[in-house]
């Protein structure tokens with residue numbers, strides 16, 4: 001099985017001719033090298049609107065670099081990134097966020113002394129171009145507050161929204177990251193290992209939150225947890241040494257002997273094999 005980027009198609013009103021539709025996110029021929037090391041090698045990847053797509057690969061495969069190229073943290077040496085047909089290759093991170101291309105923030109970027117609600121409120125109000133006045137909470141904009149509460153409800157944190165970040169379990173803190181990303185009104189959301197560091201007892205919280213993300217948002221999930229990938233994604237792309245090895249359904253990917261071979265020798269092998277046994 002090889003990777004062939006698929007173009008979404010739609011029928012016209014008579015149900016006749018197939019018209020090409022626009023991808024939410026389209027990467028074409030991305031390349032990136034650090035010195036002599038080719039970390040991203042001619043990577044093309046498409047996300048249709050509402051996609052649930054996972055990116056997997058062994059350590060050092062280039063997943064984080066690809067996310068950095070897609071989100072505008074890094075500039076590619078070659079290739080193009082488009083959002084809904086608009087070329088965003090030369091836009092930086094902030095400009096891409098304004099276009100609706102959002103990646104999750106790290107726990108370390110949260111304000112640990114503020115509550116979950118205050119953290120999300122800041123992001124919602126920033127998005128709404130409003131100023132935050134912590135000394136006058138009575139004047140806090142009701143619409144911003146309601147939207148912040150609704151977002152926290154989406155990720156399942158409504159019961160703990162008034163706890164400070166420092167009081168939350170690590171898994172809950174990671175959900176606040178997702179809530180902040182949602183506050184920025186993403187059309188495309190890049191989730192960079194949301195399950196990393198979450199104890200298995202808390203992983204159900206994450207699974208439930210992922211299930212409840214708005215269906216119209218196209219999501220690319222980078223994740224090592226194959227259980228999460230199977231539950232979440234309808235398409236999986238496998239990156240190896242900077243190139244796409246294959247794309248397919250989770251079951252197709254997990255049954256692939258090529259994929260198994262690249263995971264052999266990796267410290268992820270055991271987990272992958274466990275999941276594969278259930279594929």
Ligand SMILES: Nc1ncnc2c1ncn2[C@@H]1O[C@H](COP(=O)(O)OP(=O)(O)OP(=O)(O)O)[C@@H](O)[C@H]1O
Nearest residue numbers: 034035037039057058059060061062063064065066
């Ligand atoms: N800024 C950089 N300068 C030089 N080499 C880099 C830089 N960033 C990444 N690399 C190298 O690029 C390769 C891919 O790294 P990357 O972090 O993208 O992989 P990854 O698939 O995300 O790995 P992991 O699963 O371990 O996070 C690695 O060999 C890494 O050492």
